[in-house]
Amino acid sequence: MNRVQGPIDPRLLALVPPVRGLILRTGVLQALTTVLVLARGVLIGWIAARVILDRGADWDVLTWPVVALFVVIAAHGGVSGHAQRTSSESVGRVVDTLRAKALAALRRHDPRRVQEESAHWREVLTDGIEDFRPYLSAFLPSLVAVVLATPAALVVVLVADPVSGILALVTVPLIPAFMVLIGKLTAAHTRRRLEVTTALGGQLADLLSGSLTLRALGATRQPSRQLRSTGRRHEKATMSVLRLAFLSSFALEFLATLAVALVAVSIGLRLVDGNMELTAGLIALIVVPEVYNPIRQVGTNFHAASDGLTAVEEILELLDEDAKATDTSGAGVDHRGRTYLTHRESPGAAPLTVTGLSVGGRDGMKPENLSFTAESGTITVLYGDNGSGKSTVFLAVLGALPGDLVTGRVTAVPLVRTSYLPARPVLVQGSVEDNLVLLGAERGPATETARNLGFDVPLERCLGPAGEGISAGQSQRLALARTLTGGTGPTLYLLDEPSAHLSPELVETLSAELRRRATAGHTVVVASHDVRLAAIADEVVYL
Template identity: 40%
Template sequence: MSTGPVDPRLLRLSTPTRRWTAVLAAVTALRTVALVASGVLLGHVGAAVVTDHTGVPDHRTALIWLGILVPVQAGLAWAEKRYSHRAAARATEDLRVRALDALAHRDPRSVDRAAWRTLLTEGVDGLGPYLTGYLPALLSTALATPAILVVVWFLDVGSAVIAIVTLPLIPVFMWLVGTLTAGRTERKLATLGVLSDQLLDLVTGLPTLRALGRLHAPVTEVRRLSDRHRRSTMEVLRIAFLSSMVLEFLATLSIALVAVGIGFRLLDGSMTLAAGLTVLIIIPEVYNPVRQVGARFHDARDGIVAVDRILTLLGGTQEDAGAAGHTGHTGASGASGPAVAPVPAATGLTVTFDHLSATGRDGPRPRDVTGTAAPGQLTVLTGPNGAGKSTALLALLGIATDGVSGTAVVTDSTVDGDPATVLTGPALWERTSYLPQRPVLDAVDATAVGDTSGLSLGQRQRVAVSAELDRGRATGRDLVLLDEPTAHLDTDSARAMLDTLARRAADGATVLVATHDPVVTAAADHRIEVRS
């Protein structure tokens, strides 16, 4: 986990965050200049009115500048608030989309769905407070605090010395608080992920539980997880409130020490009233950014933890992609395969499994799969549930890589007489129409059929397959991979879908279906046995 206040990976990988940081730095610099100028003008005007008994007309120019600087500060503050929320929304969307894309290309056996579901919802939403509160306070601390300290030093060395001595106390307490809250925040997100996953499973299984008369059986477990999440949340909140009180006390005490020192120097005449008033006006802004960093830290803590996990995922994905770019031609399973597969008799895409195995928690699933799916044919991966048919498809696409041995390759022999080439990565995905066991209807599919909330699983399956085949035909995707497409269909609907797949194969596509449905197996042109 990143230990710095700003994770450099966030600036490197998120363009919206990088742009907002640059804009925020410029706004902070302008606000600092306006603030210091206002304080100097106000201090000198106030001192002149008190000591020289002058009137408002004598300070017309200074008051005009004050009248300009105050609205400028207000405008900059308004712009910061307005555009910070817009930048946070864009950065959150950018990270969420990129994380989902990276997870979609990972081995699903290695993805903790409950944890990622929480991180990509409630967790990444914490990036909003990070960008709208924590990051502005942090930049103000880095830019405004040193600039104001320089001005205070120029006006009164004693006040600057007090500020320099007391200012580090706030970061020290912030570090202590951060150390205490880091583990508690991670535990809070973890318990929330388990709770949400349990509730989703419960909602999905309610019809079964009701049919078995066990509707109230999960109540105790859900209550236990809820209490655990409540306790972990309250632990974080207690530390947050305690630390806020400590930070406020330190900042107030430090400003009071500066004020007492100025009072004594005014009494002995070693300091002018103008300098004293100016320092008193601007000295709170030395402590305020640091205090805001501490106050905003807890608001952004969920986002910091979630973003660290997401950036680690994205960084690992980029490294994997870079490594893949230097390994030459490999099988889609990730294991080294032949640079050129034998040219099939028909031109098009050919799928070849050569002793493919994938070791999981329950042993090899699948085990030693060997076979070929040729263009123009409907080929099925057949075998019992849990044999590893889905894993074989994912290995073919290069998604399942952990524990994979043997090869699963797609070769292209589109041009007669030319050697077949192996397709991997984006080149393969651009030629592939793939649907998992439970496809999600996207916005285009929903627009085509209207309201999808009332569709059964079988209806959703038919709509998804039809839409994917239409897209594949329109975009020239000549490899069709379907995972249990008839699982929720009756016999007539399954046969109608098989007719559609047969026509797609007749058009020259390579159609590979993972199934244990005997209707699909009987209609296949070729079968590949999958066993564990």
């Protein structure tokens, strides 16, 4: 996708409205800061010249300028403090809006694709977007300062001493030129670092989720070697970015210092020669660093925010793609499943009927032209190897797929409650009980179901950020318990690989539980390649 090159991506202004307010407030406060800084420089230069020339004899003349100087300094401190407070609040709103919009856009995308890229988006939406804060809190204000403070300071220097102003005007373009050259190098290194960090984050998440199982099997050496290898790659990529950052900072500081030195030498020679007034020379010498300082800050802050820029660029591409898709289908409306998911309320209708269902994806049509009916009080097993489209059928039944990928029809009875167990159940940080009732199940029935499935972990046990703290089999039983704890009325159970990570004895217990649900009048649809579950089915649908 072609992107308009510039310091501020136009999509950021169009897709994230709080950014416009942040820039407006930053501009107003930066204008006040610029006026106060220049006034301070002029007052200091004038007062110092009067003290030197008059030898401090006429203190009455200096009273009001000194008072004005203290007022300006106090006002500058107040404006700077207010700017920091408002900037922190505004940056928080922008980051929250970006994250919320990205999550909403991912919700409207193909969930199969999102699942494949889950490690990448987890990194982008956590550490990646947090690294964007320096761009908003430091880079944008310094960019506004370049637009406001640099020209204003240049005008003051030109008025005070035209020769110094011309020298500053000639040397100012050198700094942006070097910034562009170094910035292009930094962008490639930063993108590579984000890719390495994403890979490391995905490996860490997978290893932590299965750490207890790996330890039980004694398979810890290979994961340790992989982590060390990825860690070294991460260290190498990070150090390359840091080296470029130090190099760019040195180049910018050197150029700015050299430019100020040229002006200072020019002023000193003319003062010694008697061709310049001391007041004009001091004012120009004090104010001229403010011509270069905003430009130096832009370079420094850009490197501090480069990681966040890489992540946010991907978020903006996601939002842009989502906005275009929404515009073609209807503004602000989620059309997933509307073209194929219908409902009927006729008496005695089967809870679920799938007719000629085909779903497109990266591997072609899987499933293709699938038809089956799941009756009340029965167990239906969708049987097939991994990658045959079993999970995709459930996503189609739930209306979670984009309508343009699906052909055929899924007909469901709306009065039937649907309870879904994904192939990778979600666990969150908290206690076992928090996860047991995460989807709205009542504690008592959910606890009883968990005990029936052999889950004997105390409810007070605390789990880590991604549910770490229990084995894969215990996680599966916990997820089964909260899924099978239904409310009132008939329920359509959609269970994706429910026997994963379960021992043979527990598979028998699960089979008996599913049969009990079906006997009670509920509808059970299982996606599995487990022959033990296929053996208890009333109907087996082969994919």
